[in-house]
């Protein structure tokens with residue numbers, strides 16, 4: 001491994017929901033271009049960890065540094081940092097009142113003060129990339145789940161983020177639509193995007209991940225390359241988890 | 247998405263706004279409209295004295311009624327938006343002020359509030375009657391509108407807000423670009439109801455020497471003693487206005503829901 005400055009540094013973070021200890025001393029470094037897949041049973045804190053990276057969840061102790069910006073520093077402009085972090089949700093969360101095209105252009109036009117025509121060009125190129133250029137004028141409700149999720153990925157990409165966060169992007173989809181979304185993610189990975197992906201798609205993890213992070217009860221139990229993690233897990237809880245899902 | 251999946255907010259006591267799906271209400275609307283228009287034409291034609299005279303006397307009041315209604319609703323919407331946002335604010339102080347306002351207004355009858363604001367204002371500044379009336383109506387309806395906005399805003403899935411924040415929008419931008427444009431869809435029908443209820447309630451301001459429809463009618467009746475005929479015409483005029491408004495609002499509602507249709 002060559003020594004590069006991590007683009008995300010998570011150091012000893014703790015997170016409580018009331019009395020519930022949701023993240024326990026979690027530390028994780030992510031290098032630019034890394035693809036990290038986060039695995040773990042339900043309620044283990046995967047989403048919570050992912051959401052601390054763009055501060056949708058605040059932390060109670062520890063530090064998170066994203067591309068040189070300390071998220072715990074109140075002087076930092078969280079909105080500017082979020083522009084570098086694309087996020088894709090399990091439930092798509094496309095803006096229901098906007099057409100597909102406007103979903104993609106809203107943030108570039110309002111936040112980057114981009115000309116509408118330029119934003120449209122970029123949006124159409126991204127829709128091409130996710131195979132939905134012909135749906136530019138549709139409303140989200142007129143699309144299937146898989147199509148909505150591909151638009152959601154394109155919407156995040158329209159801000160040209162350095163990092164993409166995915167929280168179970170295929171969990172809400174009918175089985176036959178999972179492939180089309182994973183394909184887009186694999187393409188993105190090949191292009192060198194830094195990705196943090198919470199998923200239950202083991203095939204995707206094996207194919208794409210540089211590192212697999214296994215969480216249980218709010219802590220990182222094991223972090224390993226996918227080959228090691230899937231074929232030769234080191235921890236009892238990892239083994240148990242793999243037995244249950246495979 | 248079917249119609250049932252959309253959150254309905256039931257507030258106020260306005261005229262029923264027909265939804266295009268609701269066949270029963272739609273035909274009742276036509277019967278009421280034809281009946282009202284028919285009577286407003288037939289009565290003056292068949293019995294010009296006094297009906298035609300009344301019809302000539304009252305229209306000045308319609309203008310005043312609309313002035314008060316529209317000014318009051320505009321201010322009530324602004325107050326309502328602020329109140330609704332205040333009620334949802336995480337700032338305890340703002341939240342408290344907004345909630346207090348709603349509680350106080352809801353606990354006092356409109357007529358009492360009208361008198362109170364009218365005379366309280368009168369002790370501080372001399373304002374025209376119509377201004378006092380507008381302020382009082384807006385103050386009262388702002389509280390009801392606040393509840394409508396609060397319910398409408400909280401009906402929008404939190405995922406919309408999170409998606410917006412994750413793109414880099416701040417909370418205000420998220421409200422302006424993402425939440426409110428969608429909340430309008432849920433807010434418009436009850437706002438429409440409030441608008442119609444407010445229009446009817448403006449008849450109360452006739453007590454404050456504002457020359458609205460009712461006041462004009464009472465003035466005419468007092469000198470001609472044609473009480474029955476006058477109030478018949480006044481009732482028909484109110485009915486015609488509210489029927490037309492409810493149709494207008496349901497058309498607007500339909501247009502606003504374009505993105506809910508497949």
Ligand SMILES: Nc1ncnc2c1ncn2[C@@H]1O[C@H](COP(=O)(O)OP(=O)(O)OP(=O)(O)O)[C@@H](O)[C@H]1O
Nearest residue numbers: 017018020022040041042043044045046047048049
């Ligand atoms: N806003 C919240 N308030 C209280 N508890 C919460 C909140 N969000 C999450 N939790 C709790 O924190 C724990 C971790 O939640 P999290 O959503 O991170 O789990 P997860 O690993 O993503 O699970 P899943 O696979 O089901 O999505 C769970 O026990 C959950 O109930």
Ligand SMILES: [Mg+2]
Nearest residue numbers: 046047048168
């Ligand atoms: Mg989760």
